[in-house]
Amino acid sequence: MSNSFHPPQRILLGPGPSNVEPRVLQAMLAPLLGHMDPVYFQCMDEIQGLLRSVFETGNRVTFSISGTGGAGMEACLANLIEEDEEVVVCVNGFFGQRVAELAERWGARVLRVEAEWGQPLDMQMVRDTFKKSKARIVTMVHAETSTGMRNPIEELKSLRDVRDAVLIVDAVTSLGAHPVGIDRNGIDASYSCSQKGIGAPPGLAPVTFSERALDKIRSRKKPPRTWYLDIQILDKYWSSDRVYHHTAPALMNYALREALAIIMEEGLETRWQRHERTSRAFVSGVEGMGLEMLVAPEHRLWSLNAVKIPPGADDARVRNHLLTRHNIEIGSGFGTLKGKIWRVGLMGHSSSEANVLYFLTALEQTLREQGFEVPQGRGPTAAREVYKKG
Amino acid sequence: MSNSFHPPQRILLGPGPSNVEPRVLQAMLAPLLGHMDPVYFQCMDEIQGLLRSVFETGNRVTFSISGTGGAGMEACLANLIEEDEEVVVCVNGFFGQRVAELAERWGARVLRVEAEWGQPLDMQMVRDTFKKSKARIVTMVHAETSTGMRNPIEELKSLRDVRDAVLIVDAVTSLGAHPVGIDRNGIDASYSCSQKGIGAPPGLAPVTFSERALDKIRSRKKPPRTWYLDIQILDKYWSSDRVYHHTAPALMNYALREALAIIMEEGLETRWQRHERTSRAFVSGVEGMGLEMLVAPEHRLWSLNAVKIPPGADDARVRNHLLTRHNIEIGSGFGTLKGKIWRVGLMGHSSSEANVLYFLTALEQTLREQGFEVPQGRGPTAAREVYKKG
Numbered sequence: 001m002s003n004s005f006h007p008p009q010r011i012l013l014g015p016g017p018s019n020v021e022p023r024v025l026q027a028m029l030a031p032l033l034g035h036m037d038p039v040y041f042q043c044m045d046e047i048q049g050l051l052r053s054v055f056e057t058g059n060r061v062t063f064s065i066s067g068t069g070g071a072g073m074e075a076c077l078a079n080l081i082e083e084d085e086e087v088v089v090c091v092n093g094f095f096g097q098r099v100a101e102l103a104e105r106w107g108a109r110v111l112r113v114e115a116e117w118g119q120p121l122d123m124q125m126v127r128d129t130f131k132k133s134k135a136r137i138v139t140m141v142h143a144e145t146s147t148g149m150r151n152p153i154e155e156l157k158s159l160r161d162v163r164d165a166v167l168i169v170d171a172v173t174s175l176g177a178h179p180v181g182i183d184r185n186g187i188d189a190s191y192s193c194s195q196k197g198i199g200a201p202p203g204l205a206p207v208t209f210s211e212r213a214l215d216k217i218r219s220r221k222k223p224p225r226t227w228y229l230d231i232q233i234l235d236k237y238w239s240s241d242r243v244y245h246h247t248a249p250a251l252m253n254y255a256l257r258e259a260l261a262i263i264m265e266e267g268l269e270t271r272w273q274r275h276e277r278t279s280r281a282f283v284s285g286v287e288g289m290g291l292e293m294l295v296a297p298e299h300r301l302w303s304l305n306a307v308k309i310p311p312g313a314d315d316a317r318v319r320n321h322l323l324t325r326h327n328i329e330i331g332s333g334f335g336t337l338k339g340k341i342w343r344v345g346l347m348g349h350s351s352s353e354a355n356v357l358y359f360l361t362a363l364e365q366t367l368r369e370q371g372f373e374v375p376q377g378r379g380p381t382a383a384r385e386v387y388k389k390g
Numbered sequence: 391m392s393n394s395f396h397p398p399q400r401i402l403l404g405p406g407p408s409n410v411e412p413r414v415l416q417a418m419l420a421p422l423l424g425h426m427d428p429v430y431f432q433c434m435d436e437i438q439g440l441l442r443s444v445f446e447t448g449n450r451v452t453f454s455i456s457g458t459g460g461a462g463m464e465a466c467l468a469n470l471i472e473e474d475e476e477v478v479v480c481v482n483g484f485f486g487q488r489v490a491e492l493a494e495r496w497g498a499r500v501l502r503v504e505a506e507w508g509q510p511l512d513m514q515m516v517r518d519t520f521k522k523s524k525a526r527i528v529t530m531v532h533a534e535t536s537t538g539m540r541n542p543i544e545e546l547k548s549l550r551d552v553r554d555a556v557l558i559v560d561a562v563t564s565l566g567a568h569p570v571g572i573d574r575n576g577i578d579a580s581y582s583c584s585q586k587g588i589g590a591p592p593g594l595a596p597v598t599f600s601e602r603a604l605d606k607i608r609s610r611k612k613p614p615r616t617w618y619l620d621i622q623i624l625d626k627y628w629s630s631d632r633v634y635h636h637t638a639p640a641l642m643n644y645a646l647r648e649a650l651a652i653i654m655e656e657g658l659e660t661r662w663q664r665h666e667r668t669s670r671a672f673v674s675g676v677e678g679m680g681l682e683m684l685v686a687p688e689h690r691l692w693s694l695n696a697v698k699i700p701p702g703a704d705d706a707r708v709r710n711h712l713l714t715r716h717n718i719e720i721g722s723g724f725g726t727l728k729g730k731i732w733r734v735g736l737m738g739h740s741s742s743e744a745n746v747l748y749f750l751t752a753l754e755q756t757l758r759e760q761g762f763e764v765p766q767g768r769g770p771t772a773a774r775e776v777y778k779k780g
Contacts, residue, residue, distance in 0.1 A: 005432075005644065005648070007423050007427075007430070008421065009421040010421060010422070010427065012424060014424050016424075016637055017640070020422055028641070029415055030396065030397050031397050031398065031400060032400070032409065032410055032591060034400070034402060034407060035592070036404075037397075037713070039397045039398065040397070042395075043397070066457055066593065067461065067618060068636045068638075069636070070635070070636040070637075071456070071457065071618045074616065074617055074618045078616075101617070102617050105617055106615055107615075195637060201422060201641045202638065203593060203639030223495065225496055225497070226468075226495075226615070226616060227464055228457060228464045246458045246459070247407060247458050247460075247592045249591065249592045250592060251591045251592075252591075252639070257395060258395070
């Protein structure tokens, strides 16, 4: 084996990770501190404050889990679900389904409210299912990474007219790219990841828990099986008690801190607008080339853009050409959408005009080289128009 | 809040993390790849090969868990333990106790075989407890980080004369510093961390599972609750199936790969000898100053060296002085050993003559400044003698 590893410089336009600003990478080179060093505690405090701003919450229990987004999902479900309780799970994509699977693993009787992948949820059906059940937990994936669908998390809190409930929201592909508004939307528990809208490398999962969520956790008959993801023990390390739990991945947290600081410097509103405009330019370009988006405009994510693969195009061949010839990574479809869509992530540092124009040009060339009739230059031109108008 | 974070350059001589070679940090700056990129798969394959060498095993299922050492512990226990089964757990320190706690969380009826913290286990008692039980799992912490005790993992396999058993070994503070010899010692499942003997930053947990361990996992009546740490699903991502599970912390794995490559360049034997000599020099120095080690010579770790705090010395004040005045981090005692020992880690890149001499000098000055009679220069001189003899 050679002792050197020199991966190519990819433009990361898949479902995450997205590209990382050099400033964030540089932050990881600061001297390593131990997990009980008073200076590291300052870093933790800053991360908590910054995460509260990005989650738009006053929740005290807001911190990063030392694992990826999936660990964040598991942390929320494992701590909140008790054996045999009913949980309403909204499913209109791969990640909604994953939530349902994990909830079942953690002992829930899952009541699925399903819609076709790429189609909006029927909120009346969510309400009816909740009403007929004894569920005290409802979950929704804000940004369904498998389809590019944005689900209406702002409508969840009205369920409390029926009965008090703990509302869990998956913000993996929305946090830092779309407004999540934890407090405004009455969300009790949410998890995300470091490598998408936040713009840090993969490896951490920001989470937040409301007092209502913590009350439910505190009143459990038995602690959750998981020790690594036990929120009450983790809280004793992140709060002023500073009780040792595990050796924090300090360098990853340096990177997260820097990425969050960059978000606040840019400003949340400005950042959301950037993601909105980049996505709009992308859609204009894609439609200018004669291709179609999977999701209806009013439900589209800005962070993850699903393009229908034109009939006759070879999914894998196109993606492979983009990767090997243009160093552009995009995502394939999952499950029922396999071979039917390309998933283009425009998140964090990757959400830029340059990436949209380069991708559209590269896609046009790739399709033409593979014998497809694509109007020359129309995609990039349509995208540029969006930026000109501002 | 200031947007800059400039932690001091610490000499990390605590229970981990240890200092990281610049080469390992540089490896993290290679371009970020997606978790399904063919080039990233090469990196994964290399990590698996290197980890097998360091674990001294041919186990196919050998990879890094995307969490810290604690996640590795949880992965081994959660996958191997089934509801209500008996598990023999050797406990002579904080981490043995943690294994017992986690095993109970995961449904085991734990049969503890205890020794005082800092005292050796009674292997006849382990055998008797195993014999009288129906246990099919026995666990032992190789390097008890809380005391500096090395436990006799090489004696575990003789338990199979009694009955077949899955042997789980905690190698968190031994892997990369002490020989672990997974195959030679008949160990079926083991976990470690990235930030101690391996010399990478904290954030990953190397694990390995034998066919015997996998058979037990495959024959479970129900899958383990944990999805994030489900070894069979993780294996589908690490093996040639490459089934997506979670977004791999790629930069952490670049660092791990580089740290493992450095280990193989140094050579395992040479590396173990370095750790042995550094520890021997440290002990000579400490004893030269008139201080005592907690653990008897034949049971001492090289990686974690527990020094008895001399009567009258102020534990916290000494550690604080070392940290703030000399930028040296060492560990305090846990539980019954709180206030009684200092734990000095000499692991990975931190295991060096320079660190031993600097630490001994700094400790001598600190103790003298705090009114202690310590013979001047005797510690460092005694340590240097060890190196002179080779």
